[in-house]
Amino acid sequence: MARKKEVSAEQTLRTIIATAERLFMTHGYRAISTRRIAEECGITQPALYHHFPNKQAIYLEVVRLIMSETEEAMTHVLQDHADSKDRIQRISYFMIMNHQGDMTQMFHDLQFEIAEEHRQTIQDWWMRSYFNPVMQTLTEGIAKGDIKSMSTAPPMELTFFVLEMMKSFLPPSKQEYDARRTFAEKKSKMLVDILFNGIEKK
Template structure:
């Protein structure tokens, strides 16, 4: 019984992993449950045993992706107490590990999924990206390390979005580049983004 359950969990994980790659590469509309089943080397009835339809698979892909990001950022935050270093490590992690092809999934969320799911997806995204950064900024604000955002007519979440938009706009590295070069480039940009957020561009 335990062995069968473990196999079932592994199959479900396989479906989610394979579907993620297909959705990001081809888009929601171009991926069928038949294509997913074939790529997983399982039958369609087996796939439907785990997921009701393609939309259910897509939602699970998103949920899994965002939960993984949330857990990773929570770990980064727990390992770094200093405000500047913590924001740097968050930026560095996202630059290295968040796939740039998420734009395909963002398009599909807006145009392919039922509207009833969008609020739930936004909550997942908020918990994964916005809340961790806002929590770090609020902690710094409470310690007096940064000014209250109301002093310049904005909010903590808006400041978090500023950092996220800088990271999102950063062009991807050439995948053929040596790993050490990719990491160095991400480190330089993460430090720049952190300095822009905390100190602006004016000379000290």
């Protein structure tokens, strides 16, 4: 019986996080209450508070998991692929497959709705999961001669530029898996082609 309760609690926790992620990313932090999250999970507010003390704690866990999963995926890309083009394409493919296009809401919420004491922690998560893998790929690519070194775009600024390009290719909403995969393959190849071959006629 104890084992059944443990599994049930774990399932409830996963449901809360998945539901909260969908609601927060769709409507924003301020528009969503713990009552709304609990109702959509089919549980009571006291049951929700058994897992999280408040709404901010839920939001932080949603963001932590998104970034943790991204960091794990990026680690595998860096370990398994040495070629700079291959890395950038695979990073872009992962972003398109696993992120929605309008992440502006999330970044707005992190900046204005979350307590300042948590912002440095979130910044560290973002650097490890998003910025550092792209920065490492570009820096190593420049060192190997795969990527042109440009005085007007040092590695740090180039990293921000590449991340913005990836963001611009994200679809506005979740799609069916096969459609999203086709879209991700096309857009990630396009991004690499633009970055490495440019649009100038040779």
